[in-house]
Amino acid sequence: MGVPASLALRVLVGPAAFALVRAAPLPGLAPDAHFAVCVLAWILAWWVATPVPWAVTSFLPFVLLPLGQVMSVADVAAGYGQTMLPHLLGVMLFGYAFQKHGLARRFALAALCVPGVARSGSGLILIIMIVSAVLSAVVSDLAVIVMMTPIALSITRSVADGATRMAAAASLAVLLGAAAGGLATPAGIVFNAVAISLLEQLTGHSVSFAQWMSTGVILAAAHLPVCHLVLKFMLPPEVRSMPNGRARVLEERAQRGPLGRGEKNVLFVLVL
Structure with missing residues (x-):
């Protein structure tokens, strides 16, 4: 042949x-x-x-x-055989496990259950952005985008069906949140680990995880409100008030049941 x-x-x-x-x-x-x-x-x-x-x-x-x-x-x-390669491999494998066992969706639903969050379109977009940023701090930003985009669209449709502008804002919120959260830790973006490795090779100066976070977390936190304001201005949600939004999220969260064994194992690895 x-x-x-x-x-x-x-x-x-x-x-x-x-x-x-x-x-x-x-x-x-x-x-x-x-x-x-x-x-x-x-x-x-x-x-x-x-x-x-x-x-x-x-x-x-x-x-x-x-x-x-x-x-x-x-x-x-x-x-x-550079030392950064096992780190990058570990981050990608962890992101795969996070996605496979549905922890990202569970985290998103838990955040949306906070009183007052899912009662407005703007609040929903903000919490989606924050969840994406938090996940991107420990998982590769690309993995977060792949995981969170369908979750954000699904949640948006469930609480505000037909709100196309709001769905577009939710997708962009995932992208912007992941980009901002990727700055917070060396694990957030692949290039962070590359930059640390090159810095150590060229100057002999190593940057620890905590040292990176001391600046990265501040930068990430500063990005989020700015990105949210931009989205709110460019894509204002069609639905301003969602009185039943939290009830729908709680219902979906209840359907997931307790943590499974796989989810517990992934959380254990995250804590380590």
């Missing part, structure tokens, strides 16, 4: 990007740097075309850089 033409074309996109950048004059770049840029072009092309999984593409430098005599195999392998 032959290789499908579409797959073959997507595979060739990478080498073509490499050859194109290799042929392009890049004055001021050393030969090794030029070769590294070519490898980057190949990686980006394959990430976009996805002829192979992203994880496979990520190992291209391990093959190409030694072949181009830019770095030795040992030096490239050392880059894959």
Whole structure:
């Protein structure tokens, strides 16, 4: 059985990007740097075309850089063994467990059950943003967006069916809340861990979790009210008052029942 033409074309996109950048004059770049840029072009092309999984593409430098005599195999392998990588893997696995066992939805419902929160459209948008920010402080922001967007839309439809502008605001509240919460801790955004690792390599100065939070939490807290005001101005909720909103949320929360074993295990890991 032959290789499908579409797959073959997507595979060739990478080498073509490499050859194109290799042929392009890049004055001021050393030969090794030029070769590294070519490898980057190949990686980006394959990430976009996805002829192979992203994880496979990520190992291209391990093959190409030694072949181009830019770095030795040992030096490239050392880059894959940086201390930040287990941290990033742990954050992603934790986010998957959080999503699989439904803890994000339980947290969102618990926050919405606070008296007065689910009685107005503006309050609902604010609490969705806050929950997204809190989750994003301990789980990757991308995972939070994937988890919270359907939850926010579902809750919005249940308390204010047909409010399209409010649904759009809820989706944006998840995005903005996750972005703000990602600043609070090193675990919030992947780039936080990358920045800490590079800072330690280049300057020898390490930043602890608590040191990052001493500034990150303040920045995150300052972002939230500003983002909420922007959403309130650009997408004012159609429903100003929801007298039965909390009752509906309480009903949905009751349907979930007590914490399951999987949820308890994830919470135990979070506490650790």
